[in-house]
Amino acid sequence: MTEEIQDSGFPLINSDGLTPSTNTQNQKNKKEKEKISTKRKVLISVNDDILNAANRGLYESIIYQGEPCFLRCYNAHRGDDSVKLFSLEKVVTLKDESLNGDTKKTKYKPKDSTLEALPFELLYITGEISNAIPTRQELFDRVLTIIESYVDLPRDWSRVCALFVLLSYEQHKFNWLPYLGVFGDTGSGKSILAELLSYLCYRGGYFIQANSANIYYFLKEYEDTVPTFAEDETQGFEKDTEKSKIYKAGNSKNGKVPRVLTTPTGSKLVVHPVYSLKMLAGEQVPTVKGLNERLLTINMAKGKANKDWYARGKEEMAALKELKMDLLKWRMVNYSNQYPNDIQATCRIENNLRPLRTIANGLSIEGEFEDWCKEAIKKSQNEKKETLEGCVVEAIYELVANGNYEAEKVLQGQEIKKVYISFDDIWEKLESVTYATTDGFNEKLITNEYGEVSKNKVGRILTDIFGSKTISRTPNGSSGVKVRYRVFDSDILGRVVGNYFDEQETERLKQRIQQSS
Numbered sequence: 001m002t003e004e005i006q007d008s009g010f011p012l013i014n015s016d017g018l019t020p021s022t023n024t025q026n027q028k029n030k031k032e033k034e035k036i037s038t039k040r041k042v043l044i045s046v047n048d049d050i051l052n053a054a055n056r057g058l059y060e061s062i063i064y065q066g067e068p069c070f071l072r073c074y075n076a077h078r079g080d081d082s083v084k085l086f087s088l089e090k091v092v093t094l095k096d097e098s099l100n101g102d103t104k105k106t107k108y109k110p111k112d113s114t115l116e117a118l119p120f121e122l123l124y125i126t127g128e129i130s131n132a133i134p135t136r137q138e139l140f141d142r143v144l145t146i147i148e149s150y151v152d153l154p155r156d157w158s159r160v161c162a163l164f165v166l167l168s169y170e171q172h173k174f175n176w177l178p179y180l181g182v183f184g185d186t187g188s189g190k191s192i193l194a195e196l197l198s199y200l201c202y203r204g205g206y207f208i209q210a211n212s213a214n215i216y217y218f219l220k221e222y223e224d225t226v227p228t229f230a231e232d233e234t235q236g237f238e239k240d241t242e243k244s245k246i247y248k249a250g251n252s253k254n255g256k257v258p259r260v261l262t263t264p265t266g267s268k269l270v271v272h273p274v275y276s277l278k279m280l281a282g283e284q285v286p287t288v289k290g291l292n293e294r295l296l297t298i299n300m301a302k303g304k305a306n307k308d309w310y311a312r313g314k315e316e317m318a319a320l321k322e323l324k325m326d327l328l329k330w331r332m333v334n335y336s337n338q339y340p341n342d343i344q345a346t347c348r349i350e351n352n353l354r355p356l357r358t359i360a361n362g363l364s365i366e367g368e369f370e371d372w373c374k375e376a377i378k379k380s381q382n383e384k385k386e387t388l389e390g391c392v393v394e395a396i397y398e399l400v401a402n403g404n405y406e407a408e409k410v411l412q413g414q415e416i417k418k419v420y421i422s423f424d425d426i427w428e429k430l431e432s433v434t435y436a437t438t439d440g441f442n443e444k445l446i447t448n449e450y451g452e453v454s455k456n457k458v459g460r461i462l463t464d465i466f467g468s469k470t471i472s473r474t475p476n477g478s479s480g481v482k483v484r485y486r487v488f489d490s491d492i493l494g495r496v497v498g499n500y501f502d503e504q505e506t507e508r509l510k511q512r513i514q515q516s517s
Contacts, residue, residue, distance in 0.1 A: 152303025184300030203227035212242035
């Protein structure tokens, strides 16, 4: 694959000595020998990273002098050194030679960034920039300063927001992304924070009360890259099931939502990739089950910021645009660099925090952020324990910890694979955990927190969360009447407990099971 860069009319940001030949006759003769099929595409981002490309590079659509153009980042040699250089291009043409000698040529044009809250705009051309790309630490500090200028937030959450911005430029490197939820009363600053972050994030779009069709359209427009979607005044998750599907699937890199569309010729199955960093703001946290677990939730309160976001002037906007361009250049220079995959995650909150912890690695705030993450994980586990499902898990945990169970090996000498717990024991322990009383028939628990809880409801929780099954058997060492038991897979039992208890407590439970005779 070779590459031909069209004459753009823009000056190069750097003179790299790799300018294509200007021998017009040679180029004409060469073109006459080629069988060329030309396609045209309008794209936000082009990544030509084929190893044998003559002048490969990464291209991002930006605005310069009021018109869209490509900012190109590519490798060049300065003596024995390899450096990253930038140039501006109006059009990029890539040629792909097939095995039979035919050449396919695709012409790429930059796309207008009309859906972005603040498009990338190059205000002026600088000279040598190979050594002028800000470090991750410098960018973090600048982003943090701007956030703290316009929004009155606790320091810990300001850091989370700054890391969120940096993550948006590196999100293509992760398999799972967190969502940021900003909730509070009117006048709390939630809309300012949502709009500000959409300005700073990579390809950030800012929308009010978006529906599923709006989100599909936005993601389709940026299908050649991974944008950031921000929604304010969010509502309708309970009614718009399609919207809920997007958010539930969209933080996984392989997340796709299938839709059946009716056409004049019949039905058609369309699969929409929905992976991207997302942020939502509103007065109330969505009640859709499963969505809240994907959120890092900021509860906003009224405060007083140092600067008025809505009174920002030309100088403030110029500073925002300059910062965005530096963030973009940082992304382009480091596009192919991978992070070490050495941060383990065993539950949803740890999965949510892992990308931010990865970005924070090596920054000055790394130690403090790690401490905050530990507290956030513990808080999340405690909140889950306070749900009815959490109470059931706690009841199971206490029964196993106290030895009120029976264990079975699949084969002699193997690890314990099955754990049996009497349903009556589970029911009695749940009564204690929830501080409940029973009705006259012992068929329901009467609780202050969860209302009436039936045995059928508890059974569904045991099936849905643990995948446990009901069997009837006589207790070990007994020849009496059969008792109703719940049978658990020990591996699944340990994993579920790990979502509600810390690592040490979970490990103690696993060891307790394997020590059974």
